[in-house]
Amino acid sequence: MSLKDKYAIVGVGLTKFGKIPGISTMSFTLQAIKLAIEDAGLTRDDVDGLLVISPVMMGEQHGWAGRVAALLEVSTTFTATMDLGGATPIGMVQTAAMAIEAGMCTVVVCAFGNQNSPAGVPFVMPNLQFTLPYGDVGAIPFQAHIAQRHMHDYGLTSRQLGEIAVTFRKHACLNPEAQTYHKGPITIEDHQNSPMIADPLRLYDCCLNTDGGGAVVVTSAERARELRHRPVYIMGMGQSHSAEVMPPWPAKTEHRGGLKAAEMAFRMAGITQKDIDVAQLYDGFTILVITELENFGFCGKGEGGSFVEGGRLGLGGELPSNTAGGLLSEGHLMGMGHVVEAVRQLRGECGQRQVKDAETCFVNGYGGAPHEYPPTLSYSTLILRR
Amino acid sequence: MTIEKPLPVPTEDTAPYWEACRKHELRMQRCKQCGHFRFPPSVVCPKCTSVEAAWEKLSGKGEIYTFIIVHRTYHPAFNPDIPYNVAIVKLNEGPLLHTNIVDCNNVDLYIGMPIEVVFEDVSNQISLPKFQPLRV
Numbered sequence: 001m002s003l004k005d006k007y008a009i010v011g012v013g014l015t016k017f018g019k020i021p022g023i024s025t026m027s028f029t030l031q032a033i034k035l036a037i038e039d040a041g042l043t044r045d046d047v048d049g050l051l052v053i054s055p056v057m058m059g060e061q062h063g064w065a066g067r068v069a070a071l072l073e074v075s076t077t078f079t080a081t082m083d084l085g086g087a088t089p090i091g092m093v094q095t096a097a098m099a100i101e102a103g104m105c106t107v108v109v110c111a112f113g114n115q116n117s118p119a120g121v122p123f124v125m126p127n128l129q130f131t132l133p134y135g136d137v138g139a140i141p142f143q144a145h146i147a148q149r150h151m152h153d154y155g156l157t158s159r160q161l162g163e164i165a166v167t168f169r170k171h172a173c174l175n176p177e178a179q180t181y182h183k184g185p186i187t188i189e190d191h192q193n194s195p196m197i198a199d200p201l202r203l204y205d206c207c208l209n210t211d212g213g214g215a216v217v218v219t220s221a222e223r224a225r226e227l228r229h230r231p232v233y234i235m236g237m238g239q240s241h242s243a244e245v246m247p248p249w250p251a252k253t254e255h256r257g258g259l260k261a262a263e264m265a266f267r268m269a270g271i272t273q274k275d276i277d278v279a280q281l282y283d284g285f286t287i288l289v290i291t292e293l294e295n296f297g298f299c300g301k302g303e304g305g306s307f308v309e310g311g312r313l314g315l316g317g318e319l320p321s322n323t324a325g326g327l328l329s330e331g332h333l334m335g336m337g338h339v340v341e342a343v344r345q346l347r348g349e350c351g352q353r354q355v356k357d358a359e360t361c362f363v364n365g366y367g368g369a370p371h372e373y374p375p376t377l378s379y380s381t382l383i384l385r386r
Numbered sequence: 387m388t389i390e391k392p393l394p395v396p397t398e399d400t401a402p403y404w405e406a407c408r409k410h411e412l413r414m415q416r417c418k419q420c421g422h423f424r425f426p427p428s429v430v431c432p433k434c435t436s437v438e439a440a441w442e443k444l445s446g447k448g449e450i451y452t453f454i455i456v457h458r459t460y461h462p463a464f465n466p467d468i469p470y471n472v473a474i475v476k477l478n479e480g481p482l483l484h485t486n487i488v489d490c491n492n493v494d495l496y497i498g499m500p501i502e503v504v505f506e507d508v509s510n511q512i513s514l515p516k517f518q519p520l521r522v
């Protein structure tokens with residue numbers, strides 16, 4: 001039995017976010033949960049399911065879900081701490097729907113928090129024995145390797161990547177909550193002049209660093225219709241997990257780059273890419289938007305570069321995307337920002353950046369362990385409708 | 387003061403790889419059932435799930451699959467090397483691995499460049515496989 005339209009997102013919340021020292025990962029998480037529950041018009045007594053993202057800084061994570069629940073005195077019959085990196089927020093929403101369907105709980109809060117410099121949590125460099133000794137450190141080199149290969153195979157240009165950065169910044173300038181709201185727009189020339197980080201990726205190809213939190217509330221469609229906001233229904237969802245770039249290749253190559261994750265979501269929703277009014281694409285790096293557009297079927301393989309030209313991803317374009325500014329210009333909310341913005345678009349709450357009459361939104365998450373060996377990635381997708 | 391570069395710490399699974407590197411040999415597990423060369427080291431073949439494997443010596447030759455030039459690093463030990471390259475090379479036997487290309491200017495690197503392994507002794511215990519343009 002398909003879960004299509006049976007579950008809905010009924011509450012969303014983002015804490016203040018940006019470079020905010022002095023607020024812990026736990027505090028951001030709790031604040032976000034409070035905001036999302038209030039937004040839904042519920043109280044914590046209504047909540048019986050809790051899903052949380054495993055804190056990024058290892059050392060904090062043990063028993064995380066249970067501690068979050070305890071500090072809020074939320075009485076749960078279902079909790080889990082999930083670890084899919086930036087694919088987790090959507091993974092949590094999916095898990096919430098499945099858990100309710102299974103009868104484990106009825107109202108699930110999915111929450112995320114992140115303090116990049118947590119006090120009292122020692123930073124331990126992992127033993128990345130096949131990359132670190134060569135000076136290949138972190139998530140940027142991985143995507144830079146992919147960008148170089150894409151440029152070689154398909155002729156992608158840095159200016160095309162710049163189009164994405166410029167477009168999403170423009171959107172952030174219409175979002176007063178965005179980290180770059182006050183920085184103003186950027187041009188392609190600004191992108192081209194931004195410092196090289198890992199050639200071919202420049203500073204403006206890379207997302208922001210963000211401290212903050214976010215949460216959403218998931219419940220059944222029937223319950224949703226009694227609540228405060230117009231429900232945002234889950235029409236379709238999917239996941240796929242794969243090793244990428246490096247072998248061992250997954251046995252099933254359609255898992256690569258989230259192909260299957262998108263295919264599943266569209267099949268479940270019973271609509272096609274052409275029916276999507278607005279998209280929230282996981283944009284840790286500009287190059288990632290290119291490969292996602294291709295692998296999710298919004299354009300053909302190798303056509304991502306030309307697809308993003310001419311304002312296609314901008315407001316008023318064919319596929320307005322990352323309308324709040326995305327990870328590149330709103331803030332790195334690990335993909336929770338994408339889910340929240342999707343809901344706000346479908347509720348029609350987005351003011352100047354509102355996509356007119358938006359009825360459907362495609363959202364995806366991306367994460368995993370691209371810096372581990374072999375580099376492994378998780379993609380998660382949602383198709384939402386009002 | 388120079389900051390020491392991080393060295394690999396061999397684990398139960400990877401020790402034979404690093405032990406071979408120390409002898410300036412590039413060795414990887416080859417599946418005894420299906421012949422697949424696998425990397426990173428693992429107890430089970432990702433192609434056929436056989437657990438029977440032998441550590442075989444590779445030719446050490448291959449080509450650049452992709453590469454980057456690092457201008458900003460997140461580990462201070464590499465700051466003096468900026469800008470430096472990191473390549474992913476595809477070995478003739480199939481596996482890909484991260485490495486640095488030595489004896490070659492960064493501007494001369496290209497995808498498809500034929501390369502061969504050289505070993506850099508970075509400590510008494512560890513030799514890192516790096517690659518240089520193939521000398522014919």
